[in-house]
Amino acid sequence: MSSDPKTEPLNRRRFLGAAGLAGAGLAASALPLRAQEAKPDPLITEVQDWNRYLGEGVDKRPYGTPSPFEKHIVRRDVSWLTASPDSSVNFTPLHELDGIITPSGLCFERHHGGIAEIDPANHRLMIHGLVDKPLVFTMEDIRRMPRQNHVHFLECAANSGMEWRGAQLNGCQFTHGMIHNVMYTGVPLKLLLAEAGLKPSAKWLMLEGADASGMNRSLPVEKALDDVLIAFAMNGEALRPEQGYPLRAVVPGWEGNIWVKWLRRIEAGDKPWQAREETSKYTDLLADGRSRRYTFIMDAKSVVTNPSPQAPLKHKGRNVLSGLAWSGRGTIKRVDVTLDGGKNWQSARIDGPVLEKSLTRFYVDFDWAGQELLIQSRAMDSTGYVQPTKDELRKVRGVNSIYHNNGIQTWHVRSNGETENVEIA
């Protein structure tokens, strides 16, 4: 499904200071209560159709789908980013979700040769190269090995990448939606490598997919022996086709491109492969023309999902600010939120499981009297790392890269509740 998020000249929405802001004092205001309305509400006083007539029975939807009233909640691509849909990306509708689990049907997709459709009976995983015993596993072989369950975020290195030079895309689905968070079930890669017997000279592994692009990346052996899973299930059921069915790599905390999907081959070697995806792509071009390479880890980052440009404020009075924070280096320790462009900060309420290398949900319950807001969130992780501003990041990394932009996002809420992607100097 395509959409056309507003694309405007760079810096069009850059604010010079927080001049538009009505001030930080937020008036308390009572919840409008229908019971206090003068005339009776027919939705209460009259019997409704759904209370009068029998609905569909239990045998109608053997595999369920969302309500038709939710059909606008979908992954979306961006037309000007999608020259060819079989080598493109779509985005998770973060502003419509809650908690920390992304439903499998809404996990953003990125592929390079379209979605490989593989019969699991015909899928094989080969391990070879610098090993004592080259091996080939069937899916049934893998499913008979000891398995684990872990919840992890997967973030594309290019998430927020269109924002390096200024505020550009008007919606957190597009600025931050190349991320999802899933409970994976799989076999630790170290167990598969132990079967094959890694030779001492093996320092890197090459992971390769079975898709039409034969997508491949080099993975250091230390990470492979640490926490990498070879996963066959997500959120309890089989991987979705667009997420690598029947088998993918799960590389906790590291950029999504290395989580190779439709995984068919692991080769052990003594150096990285210099694959296309780690030389011409997925390197960080710096201001002086040099490139950072093998920048695997996704640093701490956060985004306010509500309000946001696709989810404006609609009511004065009480409101819920909701957002997500994550770190590839551990757990989220704290999230601070400002409503006035940085004059005042408060610690958000973190709710729900706080897991390693996982999305973490935060809330600020606040009253809104209709004044303009400049909203930001700032994540801090278990290593003490604090999410930087975009300008702090640009000082170190320039503006040439499209990868690893974890700068602080700003939303401007107007007095009518409409919300826009901006930057403040």
Place this chain on the structure above:
Amino acid sequence: MSSDPKTEPLNRRRFLGAAGLAGAGLAASALPLRAQEAKPDPLITEVQDWNRYLGEGVDKRPYGTPSPFEKHIVRRDVSWLTASPDSSVNFTPLHELDGIITPSGLCFERHHGGIAEIDPANHRLMIHGLVDKPLVFTMEDIRRMPRQNHVHFLECAANSGMEWRGAQLNGCQFTHGMIHNVMYTGVPLKLLLAEAGLKPSAKWLMLEGADASGMNRSLPVEKALDDVLIAFAMNGEALRPEQGYPLRAVVPGWEGNIWVKWLRRIEAGDKPWQAREETSKYTDLLADGRSRRYTFIMDAKSVVTNPSPQAPLKHKGRNVLSGLAWSGRGTIKRVDVTLDGGKNWQSARIDGPVLEKSLTRFYVDFDWAGQELLIQSRAMDSTGYVQPTKDELRKVRGVNSIYHNNGIQTWHVRSNGETENVEIA
């Protein structure tokens, strides 16, 4: 989708002792490795179609669905339990799932007047009765109140209820599949009640649904003020229609029938309502003809999901035994497993998050040489409660009830790997 699980005369599969068992000694056996086969595997040596041709692009599945190779993994009803599909039940395919999250599309359903299809803009929740200020909330009102996320199991009181008199249904989907485990997002009921102001005389609440059956149950105020959520989201997205969209009660650890779906009304009173669902239904008929009523809490229970009748053993050598345990009184502390009908027990490996009133996943990694097995699991919760045998339960509760059967399940694995629901004396 209907199926016809084998229905046989009661006690048909009851074993007298464990005479069929080949003994508890389990021989170690190597994983069959394809690399050791004599002839090359063309699935490795030849380029496959999915590696040769581009697949579907990112804009094809805006809300994703499982692989066509997984289309047999669905909720199923049981024809002889489904006189009318709009007042019936279907079952979660537990033997096809892993981890602790049930995908929303596979959560078992039970309803009494079909699936109410409600436009959330037209849904109202009324709170009245023994309150200071009767209130009506819209969905937007509710979504602006402070919310929380919790993972909880929902188990129908009748889960395993067809097994009271003996082994009957051949598959854990049917013996134990009236359970699912979901991350809910919602507003604590105590916050809604605080808005309305509960009078001191209010001791019970009546929860009522907006469906064609107007399903209702009485809930003690103490539970309402403890951990009940009024939820609008499950697994990150809106509730599914068959799970009460747009609003349901989440009553952690208590029988599913009281988790009222399509929730439209909460009335505060000084005693229970004696509703149909708590008098003629959802009471436990004892051997002496008396009934236990308001038996809300689901006690500790477990089931081995793999192997099981729908998921037989297929390979000698290493195998994974997988199962689920839960308790309505707290967390799961330990799960013991026997492979020889109770002669020898071992503690299972508990994996993944261990949460309050949530499904907990356990595994036993074992080798199988082809001998017959009698597999049982036994859960222990954080209160020290130990899951009873079916016979221990029958001594106290008789065999007239169809509710609250948490007895230990037995699977008989034959030497060809086929697995059957049995009981051992």
